[in-house]
Amino acid sequence: MSALEEMVRPSLARIVAPGDGYAPDREEYWGSGFFIAPGWLLTCAHVVGKGGAAVWRSGNAVGVTWQGGRTTGEVVLAKPRPEEPDGARGSWRFPDIALVRVRGADEAPCVWLSDRAPTIPAPVSLHGWSRQTGDLGMRHGIGQASALDGKALLLTGQTPVEGVSGGPVVDLRHGAVIGMNKGRGRHEGAAVPITALRELYDVRGGEILHTVMGEHDLHHLGRFNDPSAGADWTRAQTRLRGPGGQGLDPGLRVRLYGHFAHLPPPGGPGEVMHLVHEVKSRVVQEDYRSPIEHDPRTWREGAGLLHGLRDPGDHGGRPELALDAVLLYAAKVARQAALDHPADVDRDRLRAFTAWITEQAILSARQAIREDIDALLDRLSEEALRTPTAAATVARTPSRARADVLVDVGEPVYGERYPLSVKLLYDGQDVTPLYSNDQGVHRDELHQYLREPLAEALRLGDRGEHLAAVEAFLPRRLFDVPLDDWRLSADDGWDDADLFDEQSMPLGLRRVVVIRDRRRGTRPPSPEWRRRWAGVANRPLSAGPLRGEATAQGHPETGRPEGRMAAYGRLSGMDDACVPVHCGPVGSGPGFDAMAAALAAGHPLVLWRRDGHDHGECREFHLQAGQLLGLAGGSEGLHRQVRELRIRVSDPDTAEGLVGDIAVLFDPPDRPPHGTEPMQPPLMAAPDT
Numbered sequence: 001m002s003a004l005e006e007m008v009r010p011s012l013a014r015i016v017a018p019g020d021g022y023a024p025d026r027e028e029y030w031g032s033g034f035f036i037a038p039g040w041l042l043t044c045a046h047v048v049g050k051g052g053a054a055v056w057r058s059g060n061a062v063g064v065t066w067q068g069g070r071t072t073g074e075v076v077l078a079k080p081r082p083e084e085p086d087g088a089r090g091s092w093r094f095p096d097i098a099l100v101r102v103r104g105a106d107e108a109p110c111v112w113l114s115d116r117a118p119t120i121p122a123p124v125s126l127h128g129w130s131r132q133t134g135d136l137g138m139r140h141g142i143g144q145a146s147a148l149d150g151k152a153l154l155l156t157g158q159t160p161v162e163g164v165s166g167g168p169v170v171d172l173r174h175g176a177v178i179g180m181n182k183g184r185g186r187h188e189g190a191a192v193p194i195t196a197l198r199e200l201y202d203v204r205g206g207e208i209l210h211t212v213m214g215e216h217d218l219h220h221l222g223r224f225n226d227p228s229a230g231a232d233w234t235r236a237q238t239r240l241r242g243p244g245g246q247g248l249d250p251g252l253r254v255r256l257y258g259h260f261a262h263l264p265p266p267g268g269p270g271e272v273m274h275l276v277h278e279v280k281s282r283v284v285q286e287d288y289r290s291p292i293e294h295d296p297r298t299w300r301e302g303a304g305l306l307h308g309l310r311d312p313g314d315h316g317g318r319p320e321l322a323l324d325a326v327l328l329y330a331a332k333v334a335r336q337a338a339l340d341h342p343a344d345v346d347r348d349r350l351r352a353f354t355a356w357i358t359e360q361a362i363l364s365a366r367q368a369i370r371e372d373i374d375a376l377l378d379r380l381s382e383e384a385l386r387t388p389t390a391a392a393t394v395a396r397t398p399s400r401a402r403a404d405v406l407v408d409v410g411e412p413v414y415g416e417r418y419p420l421s422v423k424l425l426y427d428g429q430d431v432t433p434l435y436s437n438d439q440g441v442h443r444d445e446l447h448q449y450l451r452e453p454l455a456e457a458l459r460l461g462d463r464g465e466h467l468a469a470v471e472a473f474l475p476r477r478l479f480d481v482p483l484d485d486w487r488l489s490a491d492d493g494w495d496d497a498d499l500f501d502e503q504s505m506p507l508g509l510r511r512v513v514v515i516r517d518r519r520r521g522t523r524p525p526s527p528e529w530r531r532r533w534a535g536v537a538n539r540p541l542s543a544g545p546l547r548g549e550a551t552a553q554g555h556p557e558t559g560r561p562e563g564r565m566a567a568y569g570r571l572s573g574m575d576d577a578c579v580p581v582h583c584g585p586v587g588s589g590p591g592f593d594a595m596a597a598a599l600a601a602g603h604p605l606v607l608w609r610r611d612g613h614d615h616g617e618c619r620e621f622h623l624q625a626g627q628l629l630g631l632a633g634g635s636e637g638l639h640r641q642v643r644e645l646r647i648r649v650s651d652p653d654t655a656e657g658l659v660g661d662i663a664v665l666f667d668p669p670d671r672p673p674h675g676t677e678p679m680q681p682p683l684m685a686a687p688d689t
Helices: 003-011 045-051 194-200 208-225 233-241 250-261 269-283 299-304 320-340 347-364 367-379 382-386 388-392 443-461 527-537 564-572 589-600 615-632 637-650
Strands: 012-016 029-037 040-043 062-066 069-079 097-101 122-130 137-149 152-157 168-171 176-184 189-193 404-409 418-426 430-441 470-474 513-517 542-545 578-582 605-609 662-666
Touching: 003 012, 003 029, 003 122, 003 168, 003 233, 012 122, 029 045, 029 122, 029 176, 029 208, 040 045, 040 208, 045 069, 045 097, 069 194, 069 208, 097 194, 097 208, 122 176, 137 189, 152 176, 176 194, 189 194, 208 233, 208 250, 233 250, 250 299, 250 320, 250 347, 269 299, 269 320, 269 367, 269 443, 299 320, 320 347, 320 367, 347 367, 404 443, 418 443, 430 443, 513 662, 542 615, 564 589, 578 589, 578 615, 589 605, 605 615, 615 637, 637 662
Parallel strands: 404 470, 470 513, 542 578, 578 605
Antiparallel strands: 012 029, 012 062, 029 040, 040 097, 062 069, 069 097, 122 137, 122 168, 137 152, 152 189, 168 176, 176 189, 404 418, 418 430, 605 662
């Protein structure tokens, strides 16, 4: 056996029906699995799904047999789960992944999980149990990870055989598990990339994964520090790296990840990616924003994005950049953890971590990076590290979300199908695409198709307590689509206290959600648009009727609606800080024509009601809109007032007398600048180092 195979075998388990029998030839065999942390097993959802409904109810319903014993395990997290646990076993689409708690298996050796997406192509070994040759036994094969197709890792050469589903796929170049066997087709096999673990963080209860990954890294640090423990992954990785290797060596990496394991986890991928971008920009001395968005959920994954860092202009490679970047990132993580979670940080462990960073920087980092690290850690003075209260008072730079989210719905194609895209907007300037659907969907399918990509984009845009805004570029016929009322969770937990959380809450109750005009945004901003935007920026706002036939009380008079050009003339004459208000929808009927006139007149802010209603409420709506605008104090202050109104309207105890279902056009020019082309991924990823 190779050294890697020798380490994988003790980590393998076979998943069987629960029972008291120990004879492999009499077990009801389901598939393979492997330990990723003491007492934690990873396998495919379709493997444990063979146990039927009992598996998806709480309890130990999965039999687990490994080199050290046999017991039963409980499926803690899985994706997908059957829609009806008591019915059919379900269709096992990707990610097809399950995490099983195996009590009594704390001594089982664990594999090393890669800290980043696999670099393709890659020579791999496939492992698992199988009865293909008759007797149930361990199987091992060599193949190649040939492509990463969406959520699937494609395998050629020796592909998975029956029974090895749920077993690990090991990258032979770097000595790390990069995937999990899923199945095979006629010409190639399919594996689940190990980065699919990230999808389990979004499953209810997924926060347990932070504990699991911390235990994974501490397990490997413990084995590295104890030579008597036998073969370990870190030493095997060092041998694969060869003599004279530069940059972050496996020994340093396992120690760094051990320190990370004692810190509170990041609040989301946006928090990690913000630090990664800061470090890249500093180390390579340019705005180094990758056109490929990543979705890291742990501090270790952020380091994984840096330890192969290259200078884009230096084709020969500068390995010292990677070590500089990782050490600077570690200092930023230490400081952020101390400031964001002062009550949860072990002060002694944090002191040990900062001392380790300082020591490694003295030994290995360039002087400029050493000075940056010293400056960061000096702010965490001994006084600040002594008590949580002192750490919380350390001066912090004003912060904001890492990025906002642009939802772009195009004009209809193929009849009434609207093409979709979701992008990240950084600092109002740079755009990175995340999702697109050029074939389009029907109007009533918008929420269904946008829910998951929107949730992903918001995770990447959020930074700690600073939440990304949602800016929706819409055709005017869709202005009444209730985006602020959408929920990110497929579970209807709004009225269920057990399910209620930030995912089940309507978007507009938690974050800024605004509508923008797609048509106007495709052209250079007009002078009127720019002038009016400057006029609403820092001046007290007032309300004026969007439709000219409305009275001072906001109730539209009967009779012929105001013509479009008459509306344009009236709206053009409004003061720049006057915001048009309408008690009714604007995606059709007279409101549609009036909105078109307001946009032509350059108005960047409009308030209206989307729903049908009793016109007797219109006077109250116009009064409330005027009060809301008066309290805003300018365009940016409008967000808070609208969000507070939506919250009050949603609560029966505070909704009496309020008029809800309010929509907001908030459409600044030059955000992003006209003509901005989204950053596109390169045709081929840079080679790994």
